[in-house]
Amino acid sequence: MENSENLVAPLARAxxxxxxxxxxxxxxxxxxxxxxxLPLMLWLVxxxxxxASWDYAGFTAWLAQPVNAVLMILSVLSVFYHxxxxxxxxxxxxxxxxxxxxxxxxxMKLFFIVMALACVFSILKxxxxx
Amino acid sequence: xxxxxxxxxxxVYRWRLTMAMSILHRATGVALAFGTLxxxxxxxxxASGEAAFSQFVVCMTSLPGQILLFGWSIALxxxxxxxxxxxxxxxxxxxxxxxAYGSGYAVLIATAVxxxxxxxxxxxx
Ligand code: HEM
Numbered sequence: 001m002e003n004s005e006n007l008v009a010p011l012a013r014a015x016x017x018x019x020x021x022x023x024x025x026x027x028x029x030x031x032x033x034x035x036x037x038l039p040l041m042l043w044l045v046x047x048x049x050x051x052a053s054w055d056y057a058g059f060t061a062w063l064a065q066p067v068n069a070v071l072m073i074l075s076v077l078s079v080f081y082h083x084x085x086x087x088x089x090x091x092x093x094x095x096x097x098x099x100x101x102x103x104x105x106x107x108m109k110l111f112f113i114v115m116a117l118a119c120v121f122s123i124l125k126x127x128x129x130x
Numbered sequence: 131x132x133x134x135x136x137x138x139x140x141x142v143y144r145w146r147l148t149m150a151m152s153i154l155h156r157a158t159g160v161a162l163a164f165g166t167l168x169x170x171x172x173x174x175x176x177a178s179g180e181a182a183f184s185q186f187v188v189c190m191t192s193l194p195g196q197i198l199l200f201g202w203s204i205a206l207x208x209x210x211x212x213x214x215x216x217x218x219x220x221x222x223x224x225x226x227x228x229x230a231y232g233s234g235y236a237v238l239i240a241t242a243v244x245x246x247x248x249x250x251x252x253x254x255x
Contacts, residue, residue: 031220034213041210045203049248054187056180063176076169083163090156115170122177 026085033082040075060126069127076119084112151234155212158205165202200249207244211237 047068052058062068087108095101143149168190175186189195215233218224224233 031217034217038210038214041206045206045248049252054191056176056183059183060176072173076173079166083159083166086159087163090160115166119170119173122173125177 026088030082030085030089033078033085036074036078037082040071040078043071044075063123063126064129066127069123072123073120076116076123080112080116080119084109087112147234148230151212151237155209155216158209158212161205162202162209165205168198168202200245203248204241204245208237208241211240211244 047062051062063072088105091101091105091108095104171186175182190199215224215237218233224230
């Protein structure tokens, strides 16, 4: 705390949280998911362009395979988390007013949570052969 | 509330390749985020049954659907390649002006090559 002239350290500063009030979590998670996205997206593109058959039976049989179901769930979680972290930064940059910003960021996060849940539920339903 | 200006102030800069590519990373990120809706649709349709899924396939193999997918794949390959460039910057590598431009051109070439690698077999195969 080199420029602190006060013995009473604000809690955030004591915890090492900077100007964004949440330390390096956001930044780090954006990078971790970026690295995870790389193989996952290559796998997804490879899979959809090499699908044996795009009819209902063929696609669901493919997705029901454990490896494919797990990789698809990982893809959805990693990409949606990465996208929501990215969208948060963009909203922080462009939305004026702290209240509005919070509303929009919260709505955006809820949207991605709902989408991710819909995807994971669908994958599991197919994987468990319903 | 303190009314401080928010970044970025595009109008005060002269256009550069590095700057255009930086903006494009954000633009493709947003486009991809909306593009996830296609994945949501695919999975929900498959879980809903045969009729819903074949409707999805018909839409995606139509001309507008294919154009959408083509655009999505360009955005993905650009964001992916440029994302790797970002990750190298994050570990402190590639900031020299020459390196930044070199990696920029490499990203553009990689985007074109990957997009063609995906679409040429589908188109001509
Ligand atoms: C395929 C592998 C991917 C890699 C390697 C990657 C990498 C990155 C990196 C390093 C950043 C931070 C850029 C910065 O510091 O400004 C970023 C931002 C972002 N990414 Fe990705 N990404 C990938 C896939 C995706 C996907 C699939 C989506 C959307 C569904 C996405 C959406 C975003 C968004 C919205 C941002 C914020 C952009 C900004 O702040 O300007 N990314 N990505």
